[in-house]
Amino acid sequence: xxxxxIQIENLCKSFDGHEVLSGVSIDIPRGDSIVVIGQSxxxxxxxxxxxxxxxxxxxxxxxxxxxxxxxLKTGELxxxxxxxxxxxxxxxxxxxxxxxxxxxxxxxxxRRHSAAEVEDxxxxxxxxxxxSDAADKSPAELSGGMRKRAGLARAIAASPDVLLxxxxxxxxxxxxxxxxxxLIVDLREKLSVTSVAVTHDLTSAYRIADRIVMxxxxxxxxxxxxxxxxxxxxPVVKQFISGSATGPIQV
Amino acid sequence: xxxxxxxxxxxxxxxxxTIGGIFILLGRLIASLKELHRSLGxxxxxxxxxGVRSLPLIVIISIFVGxxxxxxxxxxxxxxxxxxxxxxxxxGKAVVIELAPVLSAIVFAGRVGAGITAEMxxxxxxxxxxxxxxxxxxxxxxxxxxxxxxxxxxxxxxxxFANFVAxxxxxxxxxxxxxxxxxxxxxxxxxxxxxSDFVNxxxxxxxxxxxxxxxxxxxxxxxxxxxxxxxxxxxxSVVISTVLILIFNFVFAVILFRI
Ligand SMILES: Nc1ncnc2c1ncn2[C@@H]1O[C@H](COP(=O)(O)OP(=O)(O)OP(=O)(O)O)[C@@H](O)[C@H]1O
Ligand SMILES: [Mg+2]
Numbered sequence: 001x002x003x004x005x006i007q008i009e010n011l012c013k014s015f016d017g018h019e020v021l022s023g024v025s026i027d028i029p030r031g032d033s034i035v036v037i038g039q040s041x042x043x044x045x046x047x048x049x050x051x052x053x054x055x056x057x058x059x060x061x062x063x064x065x066x067x068x069x070x071x072l073k074t075g076e077l078x079x080x081x082x083x084x085x086x087x088x089x090x091x092x093x094x095x096x097x098x099x100x101x102x103x104x105x106x107x108x109x110x111r112r113h114s115a116a117e118v119e120d121x122x123x124x125x126x127x128x129x130x131x132s133d134a135a136d137k138s139p140a141e142l143s144g145g146m147r148k149r150a151g152l153a154r155a156i157a158a159s160p161d162v163l164l165x166x167x168x169x170x171x172x173x174x175x176x177x178x179x180x181x182x183l184i185v186d187l188r189e190k191l192s193v194t195s196v197a198v199t200h201d202l203t204s205a206y207r208i209a210d211r212i213v214m215x216x217x218x219x220x221x222x223x224x225x226x227x228x229x230x231x232x233x234x235p236v237v238k239q240f241i242s243g244s245a246t247g248p249i250q251v
Numbered sequence: 252x253x254x255x256x257x258x259x260x261x262x263x264x265x266x267x268x269t270i271g272g273i274f275i276l277l278g279r280l281i282a283s284l285k286e287l288h289r290s291l292g293x294x295x296x297x298x299x300x301x302g303v304r305s306l307p308l309i310v311i312i313s314i315f316v317g318x319x320x321x322x323x324x325x326x327x328x329x330x331x332x333x334x335x336x337x338x339x340x341x342x343g344k345a346v347v348i349e350l351a352p353v354l355s356a357i358v359f360a361g362r363v364g365a366g367i368t369a370e371m372x373x374x375x376x377x378x379x380x381x382x383x384x385x386x387x388x389x390x391x392x393x394x395x396x397x398x399x400x401x402x403x404x405x406x407x408x409x410x411x412f413a414n415f416v417a418x419x420x421x422x423x424x425x426x427x428x429x430x431x432x433x434x435x436x437x438x439x440x441x442x443x444x445x446x447s448d449f450v451n452x453x454x455x456x457x458x459x460x461x462x463x464x465x466x467x468x469x470x471x472x473x474x475x476x477x478x479x480x481x482x483x484x485x486x487x488s489v490v491i492s493t494v495l496i497l498i499f500n501f502v503f504a505v506i507l508f509r510i
Contacts, residue, residue: 054381074389081387088385092378106386109289109393158386 003066005030005162005194006051011060013046020046022218023060031192033184035205037240038215039249044198045089047215048164051196052084053077082110085160089167089198091151093139100126100135103154110158125153128183130176145172152180156187163187165197169204181207202241206230214240216249269491273469276391280399280465283392293397301363301398302405306412308362309355313413316350317342317420325429335431339439342421344448348508351413352406352452353500356459359406360492364467367398368488371471372481380472390472399464406460407453414449451507458503459496466492 006028013021020043028034036044049055050062053069061068064080072080093102104122107113113121126132129149139147148171155163168184169177181204187193188208199205205212206226214222214229214237222229222237229237239247283290324341328334371394374380383390418440425436470488474480 049381052385054384078387078389081385084385086382086385088378088382090378092382094374094379094382095377106388109386109388 002030004028005065006196007061007063007066008047008050009061009063011047011050011062012058013043013050013055014058019218021057021215024215024218024220025060026213026220026223028194028196031188031194033188033195033197033208033210035209035212036196036198036215037200037202037205037212038221039240039251040200042215043218044215045166048086048166048196048198051162051164052081052086082106082158083161084164085155085158085162086164087148087151087155087166087168089170091139091147093142093147093150093154095139098136098138099131099142099150102139102150103157106154106158121157122153125157126150128156129153130179145176148172149176149180152183159191161193163193163195165195165199167199167201168197169199169201177201177204180204184208216240269469272473273465276395276469276472277465279391280395283389283396286389286392287396290392290396293393294400297397297401298405301366301401302408305359305362305405305409308358309409309413310416312354312358313351313416314420316354316413317346317417317422318424320345320350320417321421321424322428325425335429336435337439338425338429338431339436339441340443341439342425343418343440343443346417346421347414347444347448347452349500351410351417352456352459353496355410355413356406356456356463356496357493359402359409359460360463360489360496363402363405364463364492365485365489367402367464367467368470368474368485369481371468372474372484375472375474376477376480395464395468395472398468399461402460402464402467403457404460406463407456410453410456414452448508451503454507455500455503458499462495462499463492466495 004027008024008026008028011021011024012019024047026034036047038044046055050057053062053072056070061070063069069077069080093099094105097105100122103125104118107118107121123132123135126135129152131146131149131153134142134146134150139150142150148168152165152168155165165184169180172180184195184197185208188195195208197205197208209226211223212226212229213220216236222232222234224232229241232238236248239249245251321338321342324338324345325335328338328341371380374394380390383393422433422436425431426433467488470484470491474484476483
């Protein structure tokens with residue numbers, strides 16, 4: 001078996017003495033879809049930001065294609081980041097730009113496409129997320145769910161090899177949510193992208209995951225297929241997936 | 252006592268850290284200059300947003316700065332018994348060398364420096380800066396470079412207007428309030444005017460603009476803690492720029508204007 005595309009090795013990260021991740025290791029094979037679940041505040045967003053070095057680990061490493069990304073020089077890091085697309089939890093749209101400009105910015109700045117090509121790609125991606133009508137709106141005029149979808153269109157605009165989704169379906173109605181799930185599944189099946197998604201939405205997790213990783217107390221509590229997690233006997237996992245307030249997990 | 256010292260020490264450490272951080276940003280800014288051509292469009296946009304829109308405010312304050320300097324000079328002349336026909340000389344020098352560059356810069360720090368920090372600080376706390384980086388776009392090239400350059404060019408540009416308007420303000424006060432003729436005032440002004448003073452004033456203004464842009468961006472980049480954090484960073488940006496402007500102004504006085 002060849003080396004996984006992304007290897008997270010023993011990652012530790014604290015903020016002001018408060019340890020969020022205390023030794024997380026996950027292997028992400030090429031073309032796989034990994035979903036990370038866990039309680040609110042357990043460090044899922046922090047974990048996903050380490051994958052493109054938006055945060056630096058206190059100890060541990062992140063390897064991409066076998067190479068430690070903390071060693072990359074500025075230019076190499078830029079090229080690495082251009083192979084990723086990231087949907088932020090808050091969407092993080094640029095509020096000085098229109099929706100269409102948001103989606104096209106990465107393409108424009110990478111200077112690999114003509115203006116006309118950028119325009120075509122932008123309208124294609126906006127169409128995919130059902131936002132064609134909102135192209136010329138400013139992000140402030142969008143609803144929360146529309147912002148999420150605009151963020152998704154921006155993440156997939158440059159046809160990245162790896163997609164990072166931070167809660168892609170949170171705040172969406174079930175129908176739109178399912179449309180997004182379908183889109184994520186399509187991206188993997190048709191374009192064989194590798195993806196890491198963070199979610200609370202278990203329906204979505206079962207739908208898009210090859211493998212589910214559950215974080216608990218700064219560590220990996222469980223890693224396995226959707227079927228394995230459903231039949232897990234671990235009390236922490238059982239409590240989390242049944243959504244019950246009683247059990248070992250304290251809020 | 253011990254607490255007071257501790258507090259002072261803490262402020263000292265944070266001041267040194269801020270200055271260090273500003274120098275690091277300066278290094279990254281210089282490194283980004285090789286991609287200047289990619290930021291020219293954004294630079295032109297910032298020239299308009301930051302500079303041209305500040306013009307009305309600069310014009311208004313300059314009228315009154317000129318007016319009050321003529322009035323106060325006349326008041327002091329009376330006190331020491333100096334002849335009022337030298338009013339043009341005194342006011343002209345003061346405006347061109349000190350008042351227009353320093354006051355324009357301080358007003359610019361309050362309007363534009365604060366605006367830069369608030370915008371970038373909001374972008375920081377709403378993860379827009381992370382988003383830029385995630386797309387492989389350097390925030391230093393995309394955000395900092397156009398803003399700092401726009402400030403660097405715009406403050407001297409505004410100071411040229413400020414000089415002109417302040418002299419007009421002083422002239423009006425001289426004619427109406429002090430009752431010397433416009434010929435006398437303008438003769439005095441021309442008599443004392445030196446191109447080198449004017450140019451040195453603009454050089455100072457450029458440095459002040461650079462400080463405002465750099466400090467504004469640095470504070471924006473280092474914002475944390477939501478809306479409250481943005482407010483804190485904005486205040487710090489104006490305070491630090493203003494203090495640095497006045498310190499550098501004194502250094503310039505000693506270097507450029509030999510007694
Ligand atoms: N930049 C930061 N500075 C300080 N603390 C931070 C920072 N980012 C995250 N944290 C802390 O790290 C912890 C984990 O945050 P994170 O955003 O990863 O949670 P999460 O698992 O994504 O939660 P949610 O499901 O609610 O999004 C939180 O306690 C948070 O306060
Ligand atoms: Mg999160």
